[in-house]
Amino acid sequence: MKIAVCVSHVPDTATKVIISDDSKTIDPNGVTYIVNPYDELAIEEALNTKEKVGGEVVVISLGTDANKETIKKALAMGVDTGVLLKDSNFRDSVSLAKALAEEIKTQEAELVFFGKQAVDYDNSITGQLAAEFLGYNCVSVVTDFNLEDNKITAEREIEGGKEVVETLLPTVITTQKGLNEPRYASLKGIMAAKRKIIEEKDATPFDNKIEVLQMKKPDGKQPGKIIGSDASAVAELVRLLKEEAKVI
Amino acid sequence: MANKILVVLEQREGQLKKVSFEVAKAGSDLASKLSCDVEAVIVGSDITDINKIGNYGISKVTHLRNSEFANYSASGYSQAVSDFVKEINADVLIIGNTSMGKDLAPRITAKLDGGIAMDVTALEVDGGEIIATRPIYAGKALIDVKVNSDIKVFTIRPNVFNPGEPNDSLAEVSTKDVDVNLKDKVVETKQASGKLDVAEASIIVSGGRGMKDAESFKLVEDLAEVLGAAVGASRAVVDAGWRPHGEQVGQTGKTVSPNLYVALGISGAIQHLAGMRSSKYIVAINKDADAPIFQVADYGITGDVFEVVPALIEELKK
Numbered sequence: 099m100k101i102a103v104c105v106s107h108v109p110d111t112a113t114k115v116i117i118s119d120d121s122k123t124i125d126p127n128g129v130t131y132i133v134n135p136y137d138e139l140a141i142e143e144a145l146n147t148k149e150k151v152g153g154e155v156v157v158i159s160l161g162t163d164a165n166k167e168t169i170k171k172a173l174a175m176g177v178d179t180g181v182l183l184k185d186s187n188f189r190d191s192v193s194l195a196k197a198l199a200e201e202i203k204t205q206e207a208e209l210v211f212f213g214k215q216a217v218d219y220d221n222s223i224t225g226q227l228a229a230e231f232l233g234y235n236c237v238s239v240v241t242d243f244n245l246e247d248n249k250i251t252a253e254r255e256i257e258g259g260k261e262v263v264e265t266l267l268p269t270v271i272t273t274q275k276g277l278n279e280p281r282y283a284s285l286k287g288i289m290a291a292k293r294k295i296i297e298e299k300d301a302t303p304f305d306n307k308i309e310v311l312q313m314k315k316p317d318g319k320q321p322g323k324i325i326g327s328d329a330s331a332v333a334e335l336v337r338l339l340k341e342e343a344k345v346i
Numbered sequence: 347m348a349n350k351i352l353v354v355l356e357q358r359e360g361q362l363k364k365v366s367f368e369v370a371k372a373g374s375d376l377a378s379k380l381s382c383d384v385e386a387v388i389v390g391s392d393i394t395d396i397n398k399i400g401n402y403g404i405s406k407v408t409h410l411r412n413s414e415f416a417n418y419s420a421s422g423y424s425q426a427v428s429d430f431v432k433e434i435n436a437d438v439l440i441i442g443n444t445s446m447g448k449d450l451a452p453r454i455t456a457k458l459d460g461g462i463a464m465d466v467t468a469l470e471v472d473g474g475e476i477i478a479t480r481p482i483y484a485g486k487a488l489i490d491v492k493v494n495s496d497i498k499v500f501t502i503r504p505n506v507f508n509p510g511e512p513n514d515s516l517a518e519v520s521t522k523d524v525d526v527n528l529k530d531k532v533v534e535t536k537q538a539s540g541k542l543d544v545a546e547a548s549i550i551v552s553g554g555r556g557m558k559d560a561e562s563f564k565l566v567e568d569l570a571e572v573l574g575a576a577v578g579a580s581r582a583v584v585d586a587g588w589r590p591h592g593e594q595v596g597q598t599g600k601t602v603s604p605n606l607y608v609a610l611g612i613s614g615a616i617q618h619l620a621g622m623r624s625s626k627y628i629v630a631i632n633k634d635a636d637a638p639i640f641q642v643a644d645y646g647i648t649g650d651v652f653e654v655v656p657a658l659i660e661e662l663k664k
Contacts, residue, residue, distance in 0.1 A: 111597045111617045115486040124487065135598050191452070192461060217597055219482050221464045223452035226420075230456030235529050236420060238449045241591075251533075255592055256445040257546050259537035261417070265530035275584075275591040275598070307461025307495040311477065314488050319623055322644035324635075329657035331647045335629065336661045338645055343627045345549070345606040346573060346662075 099153035102207035103144040103177065104198050104228070105137040107161055107168040108218045121312045123188075133168045136213025138280035139273035143243055144211045145176045146278060151245060154178045158201050160194060160301050162186050173291035174283035180294065181205070183301035190308035191219075195227035197301045202232060207268075214239045214272040222272075229270035237263045241276040348382045348476070348498075352436035354427060355388040355399060355407070356446055360416075362388075362395065364546065365442035367402045367509035372469060372502050373440045374403030379471040382438075386517070387430055389423045391416040400517030402509050409521045417532035418446050424453035426524050431458060431497070438476065440469075443501035444545070451501045460497030467506045467603070467624070476500075484597035484620040504546050505603050542576035544595055549606045552578030552595055552622075556611020556632060556651055560588035565655050566610055572662045578602070578622075580612050596621035611651045614639030631655065 109115075109129045116125040133141075144155045157172040159165040160183040169180040183197055202210055212225030222238075229236035235250075241260065242253035248267040253260045255274055283291070325331040325338070339346045353373035355366040370386060377384035386399055386407040391414075399407055410426045427450070431439065439454065441447040443465045455462040467488075468479040478500055479490050493499075544550050551573060553566035563583070570577045579589040581596055595602055597617040607625035612618060614630075614637055622628070623642050630643035633650045640646045647654050 109483070111484075113483070113486075114616065115483050117487060122489075124483075190461070192455065195456075217484065220484060220601070222448050223455075223462065223464060226449060226452040227456050230424075230453050236449075236453075237530065238420075239445060253536075254445070256535075257543035258541045258592075259535060261532045262534040262536070263530055264533050275594070307493055308463060309492045309494055311490040311492055313482075314490070316481070316485060316488055316624065319628075319642045321641050322628075322646065324640070324646045324648055326647055326649065327635075328647075328649045329653045331649070332654060332658040332661045335645055335647065335658065339606070339627070339629070343606070343644065345627050 099151060099209060100205060100207045101144045101147055101153055101155045101209045101211070102202050102205055103140045103155060103157050103172065103211045104224070105141065105157055105159050105168050105172060105213070106134045106216045107131050107159060107165040108134045108216055111135070111217055117313050117315065121314070122310050123313065131164060131167065133171050134213050134216045136215060136273055139275065139277050140211035140213050141172045141175055141177060142278045142280040143271070143273055147209065147245060156181060156205050156207065158183065158198060160185055160189070160197055166296060169296055170291055171283065173294045174287045175281055176287060178294070180296040182296055182298045184298055185301035188306070188310070190306045191221045191224050191227055193304040193306050195224050196231055196304040198224070199228045199231035200302055202228065209245070209267060210234070210270045212270065212272045214274045225270050225272035232268070232270070234268045234270050235265040236270040237265060238272040239274045240271050241274050243271060243277065348380045348438045350382060350434060350436040351377050351384040351438040351440065352431060352434065353384065353386045353404065354439060354441040354450070355386050356442055356444060357388060357390045357393050360390065360393045362393070362398065365444055365504045366399060368504065368507045369440050369442050369502060370399050370402035370404045371509040372507040376438070376440070376469050376471070376476070380474070385434070387427060389415050389426050396519045397516040400515040401512035404517050405515070407517045407519050409519060410524050411521050412524055412526045414526050414528055417535065419528045419530055419532065420449055420453055421529040422526045423450055424457060426526070428454050428457040437497055439497070439499045441499065441501045443503050447501045451499050455497070455499045458497045459495070460499050461493040461495035462499040463491050463493055464501045466500050466502050469500065481601065481624070484601050484617065485624055486620045503603060505548060544576045544578045544593060544602050545600050547576035548604050549573050549575035550578045550595070550602060550604045551575045551608045551610065552580065552612060553583060553610045554580035554612030555582045557583065563588055565651070569608065569610070569655055569659055572659050575608070580618050581615070609639050609643070610655060612639050613637040614642070
C-alpha cells in the first residue's frame with residue numbers, strides 16, 4: 099500500500115515572534131525552522147503502518163527549498179521518497195490542501211497522515227480539507243490508530259474524553275500527541291537519506307480565499323500585584339478574586 | 347455583504363452545549379451589524395430544549411434529525427449541514443471551535459468551495475465586510491483576515507464571545523428528517539465522567555514542574571475541585587508523564603481563554619505563556635519571584651505552592 103505523509107516546515111516553538119515591516123508576516127531573521135511537531139507523529143505512524151502492512155511511504159511538503167530540511171528529516175527517519183511542491187507565496191489552508199490533494203492523487207496514496215495542526219498558523223484543518231477534496235474519509239486529532247485489511251479503528255480526542263471512530267480506506271488521519279513516540283533518525287538512516295530522491299515540481303496555484311489584512315501583537319499584559327510571599331496572602335487573594343475580578 | 351448567517355449549534359448526548367449560546371450570540375450580533383438574517387441549525391437525534399437558543403437572539407432553528415446522528419459523524423453531519431446551507435441560501439457560517447467544530451467546519455467549507463477562518467476571537471464589520479481576528483503562533487501574534495469567497499466560514503473560540511444573560515424568548519424549532527449514508531461512525535465514547543476540559547472551562551488550575559512529582563499533583567486537582575475548575579498542565583509535566591496530553595496548555599497543547607487561570611509552580615516558558623495569556627484573570631503562585639509567569643499575572647504570590655495552596659483551599663471552603 100502507498101502511504102503519504104504531509105509535513106510542514108515551521109518556526110521553532112521557542113521563537114519570539116517579531117512582525118515584519120509589511121505588517122503581514124513574521125520577521126524570519128534569527129528564526130530556526132523545524133519539522134512541525136505534530137507532523138513527526140504523522141511520520142512515525144506512517145512508518146509504523148508500513149512496518150505492519152508493508153508498502154511504501156512518500157513524504158510531501160509544499161514550500162521553498164528550505165522545506166528540504168524537513169523532508170530530509172523524514173527520509174532519515176525511514177520514509178522512502180520525498181516530494182517538494184515548490185511555491186514561495188502565501189497560501190491559505192484551502193489552497194494548500196488543494197495542491198496537496200492533487201499530489202496525493204498522483205501518488206495514488208490510499209492512507210494519508212497529517213499532523214493535526216501546524217504550530218505557525220494553528221488552523222488545524224488542512225488534513226480535513228484535503229480529505230474532502232480527495233473524496234477520502236477522515237479522522238482528525240487521532241491518539242490511537244489501527245488498520246486491519248481496509249478497516250480503520252481510530253480514537254480521537256474530544257472535550258474531556260475520547261471517541262472511537264470506525265471508517266474504511268481511503269482515509270486521511272490527522273495526528274495528535276499521545277499517538278506514538280516519534281523515533282530518532284539513526285546514523286544509518288541519515289546516511290541512507292542522502293541517497294534517497296526528493297522529487298521537485300512546481301505546486302499548482304489555486305486562489306486564496308483568505309486575505310491577511312494585518313498581523314499584530316496581542317495587547318501587552320501588564321504585570322499585576324504581588325500580594326504576598328506566603329500562606330498569609332490567601333485571604334487577600336480570595337477577596338480580590340471575589341470583589342475586584344469577580345471571577346469566583 | 348452577507349445574505350444570511352447560519353449558526354451551527356452543538357449538542358452532546360442530546361443537550362445543547364454552552365458554546366451553542368456563544369455562537370448564537372456571535373451570529374445575532376453580526377447579523378445586526380450587517381443588517382442581514384440569521385438562523386440556527388443543529389444536527390442530532392433526540393435533543394431537548396432546542397428552543398432555549400431563543401434566549402440568545404436567535405428566533406428560528408432547524409433540527410436536522412436522524413437516529414444515526416446521536417453521535418458526531420464527520421461525513422453525516424457535514425453533508426446534512428452543507429445541503430441545508432444550499433437550501434436556505436446562507437452565505438456566512440459560524441461554528442464553535444470545538445473538537446466537533448474543528449472537524450466539521452473544514453469539511454463543509456470544502457464541500458461548498460468556501461473560505462474559512464479558524465479560532466476567531468473577534469468579528470467586526472468594516473464597510474460591509476466581515477473582519478475576523480484570530481491568534482496565530484498559539485497567541486504570540488494576531489492576524490486580521492477577510493474571507494474572499496461567496497461562502498464564508500468562521501469558527502469562534504469558546505469562552506471568548508460572551509453570550510450575556512439569557513432573556514425569556516424562545517426560538518421556533520422545525521424538525522427536518524434527513525437521510526444519511528455514514529462513511530465514518532463513532533462506535534464508542536470514552537468520557538471521563540464529570541471531567542471538565544481545559545478548552546471549555548471558565549476556570550483552569552494548572553500545575554507545572556514546581557509540583558515536584560505526579561503524586562503531589564493531587565494538590566492541583568484539589569484546588570480545581572474547590573473552584574469547579576478544569577485541571578491543566580505545563581508541557582514539562584506532560585512530557586514527564588505525570589499528566590495526560592489532553593491537559594497540556596500552550597503551544598503544542600491547547601490555547602485557552604478562561605475567566606480565571608491559576609498557575610501553580612509554573613515558571614512560564616514562552617510556549618506556555620502564548621497559550622494562556624489571553625485568560626481574563628491570571629493568578630500565579632511560585633516561589634521563584636523572577637519567574638516569567640509573574641509578567642502576565644494579575645495577582646501573584648511568591649511563595650511555596652505546598653504551603654500556599656492548602657491554605658488557599660481552606661480559605662475558599664470558608
